[in-house]
Amino acid sequence: MxxxxxxxxxxxxxxxxxxxxxxxxxxxxxxxxxxxxxxxxxxxxxxxxxxxxxxxxxxxxxxxxxxxxxxxxxxxxxxxxxxxxxxxxxxxxxxxxxxxxxxxxxxxxxxxxxxxxxxxxxxxxxxxxxxxxxxxxxxxxxxxxxxxxxxxxxxxxxxxxxxxxxxxxxxxxxxxxxxxxxxxxxxxxxxxxxxxxxxxxxxxxxxIDLPEEQIQIGRTWKAAFARKVLVAASTHQGEDKILLDAWRVIPQDQRPVLILVPRHPERFDSVYQLAKGYSDFVSKRSLSTAASNIDIWIGDSLGEMFSYYAAADLAFVGGSFSGTGGHNPLEPAALGLPIVMGPSDYNFRSIISTLKSEGALVQVQVQGEQELAEQIRVLLDNDNHAMSQAGIRVVEKNxxxxxxxxxxxxxxxxxxx
Structure with a gap:
């Protein structure tokens, strides 16, 4: 019945x-x-x-x-x-x-x-x-x-x-x-x-099956950017602005290249247009390859997430400021990236908790650009070898x-x- x-x-x-x-x-x-x-x-x-x-x-x-x-x-x-x-x-x-x-x-x-x-x-x-x-x-x-x-x-x-x-x-x-x-x-x-x-x-x-070809492509991009890189992966509506506002708060001499990868392809163009309000040096994967004169690069492609991660020094994993429970942080962890996430984590609570307890992930509890910007700046400025090894260790152990x-x-x- x-x-x-x-x-x-x-x-x-x-x-x-x-x-x-x-x-x-x-x-x-x-x-x-x-x-x-x-x-x-x-x-x-x-x-x-x-x-x-x-x-x-x-x-x-x-x-x-x-x-x-x-x-x-x-x-x-x-x-x-x-x-x-x-x-x-x-x-x-x-x-x-x-x-x-x-x-x-x-x-x-x-x-x-x-x-x-x-x-x-x-x-x-x-x-x-x-x-x-x-x-x-x-x-x-x-x-x-x-x-x-x-x-x-x-x-x-x-x-x-x-x-x-x-x-x-x-x-x-x-x-x-x-x-x-x-x-x-x-x-x-x-x-x-x-x-x-x-x-x-x-x-x-x-x-995780690490695709070596994608990783090599990402490392080529990283070399072309020629400075520190922050990737914001699988972002949802509203998160792009939070990341862009935080990026703009970081002092210019410490400001990384920002790779924004929206979760849904239908948002690629709107995020690109939004980003152009933050810098004159904005491009996207479909328009150009990585280059040292790019400030913000929109990842408007499918199936290249490992390449975007491999190009970065620090990863923000989306869905965690949008209230949608967060996305999988294990991919950047497997590549040895320090990870930042927001407070919403119910989709991967156990995994996020494990990564936090092992020192591989930092959770920002306030949805504002100041705290996020400071956390990004500190993580990019410090030697994060311990965080990198912790993420890899968690993945291998489980x-x-x-x-x-x-x-x-x-x-x-x-x-x-």
């Missing part, structure tokens, strides 16, 4: 979802491309692929080493994402070696059409995408479901708890849940996930979740009927 009511409400709201997507497509035309796939009408795949669902860029990057390993052993892979940026990341990383489709909206009829086109042998969902009809439609076809790298913040837990009947029904469709931490596992258990179908495996985001996930996937592929 709960799922029936959910589906009725979803059907009622579907026109709003379509309208919202079309509105977003005015700034990002990719949102209206392949729109028919979101209704489940898709080109068929051959055979029985392993189906990987990763909502967007971060999840796609995190699961990529597993996908590479599956491809190496001859498995075919169907990759679904929700966002065009996730789709672009899949294309850049795997090209034609995997099939990409957009995940349909969460209604039974759309998944009936989806499964007419695809016959996956297993569904692996990265992190926490609990869509009741997706899970029910997959489970009813006797396809095992793995919820990998699962995390559940207290905020999300309270949201799911309000619909406990629907949530428990959805969780009971999952074959195996691999939680990042004990706290995540406890929250899933409280929502009704059977304890014997869960294990705590750690975060696969520690198993590797291994990807291997545990791979072994579980292999077991299900082999043993599931």
């Amino acid at each position: 709960a799922r029936l009511l959910y589906s009725a409400l979803y059907t009622f709201l579907l026109p709003l979802f379509v309208f919202r997507l079309l509105v977003r497509s005015f700034k990002a035309p990719a949102y209206r491309q392949r729109l028919i796939e979101r209704f489940g009408i898709q080109q068929k795949t051959i055979g029985r692929p392993i189906w990987i669902h990763a909502v967007s860029v971060g999840e796609t990057i995190a699961i990529s080493p597993l996908v590479e390993r599956l491809l190496d052993q001859g498995e075919s892979v169907l990759f679904t994402t929700t966002t065009p940026t996730g789709a672009a990341q899949v294309k850049q990383r795997f090209g034609g070696r995997v099939e990409h489709r957009y995940l349909p909206w969460d209604l039974p009829i759309f998944f009936t059409l989806f499964f007419r086109a695809h016959s996956p042998k297993l569904l692996l969902i990265v992190e926490t995408e609990i869509w009741p009809n997706l899970l029910s439609a997959t489970s009813s076809r006797n396809i095992p479901i793995v919820l990998a790298n699962a995390r559940l913040s207290e905020k999300s837990f309270q949201g799911y708890k309000r619909f406990s009947g629907l949530t428990q029904q959805a969780l009971n469709s999952i074959t195996l849940l691999l939680a990042q931490h004990e706290a995540d596992a406890e929250r899933f258990k409280s929502l009704g996930m059977p304890e014997d179908l869960m294990m705590v495996s750690g975060s696969i985001k520690f198993d 590797r291994g979740a990807m291997e545990r996930l791979y072994q579980q996937v292999q077991s299900l592929i082999t043993n599931y009927p």
Whole structure:
């Protein structure tokens, strides 16, 4: 009954979802491309692929080493994402070696059409995408479901708890849940996930595959800038201005090159226009390469985040001043960068706490340019060898979740009927 009511409400709201997507497509035309796939009408795949669902860029990057390993052993892979940026990341990383489709909206009829086109042998969902009809439609076809790298913040837990009947029904469709931490596992258990179908495996985001080619490109940029570099990665609306205001407060003789990399491609141009109000020497990746006369450089490209990090001496990780829970600080940590973040951290609270306790990350609690500017100035002025080594040490110490996930996937592929 709960799922029936959910589906009725979803059907009622579907026109709003379509309208919202079309509105977003005015700034990002990719949102209206392949729109028919979101209704489940898709080109068929051959055979029985392993189906990987990763909502967007971060999840796609995190699961990529597993996908590479599956491809190496001859498995075919169907990759679904929700966002065009996730789709672009899949294309850049795997090209034609995997099939990409957009995940349909969460209604039974759309998944009936989806499964007419695809016959996956297993569904692996990265992190926490609990869509009741997706899970029910997959489970009813006797396809095992793995919820990998699962995390559940207290905020999300309270949201799911309000619909406990629907949530428990959805969780009971999952074959195996691999939680990042004990706290995540406890929250899933409280929502009704059977304890014997869960294990705590750690975060696969520690198993970072450093792309040497991108790192070399970034080091070339760093040499071309010929001075200290601050990268502000995955920034959200409002954070760019905070970073720009802080950058302007720093004395000119200590002011670094600022690389601004907005989280969403539709904001590339507006951030570029904003930055031109702070300096006469503003450029962007699509217009020029790195050069010593550039003050502010907009990272308006996809799939080059490691290059931007490798070009920097200090990293600010976005989403942490916008109230959206922060983004993954492990990539700059793996490269030995000192890290600065704002107070919003619920998406990566455990990881951020670990990096802070080990001395690899500083959290600025006040959303103002003065404190941020002073922290940036101090970190760029000091010898940060200890911070650099601490970040690398945290990443290396916590590797291994990807291997545990791979072994579980292999077991299900082999043993599931």
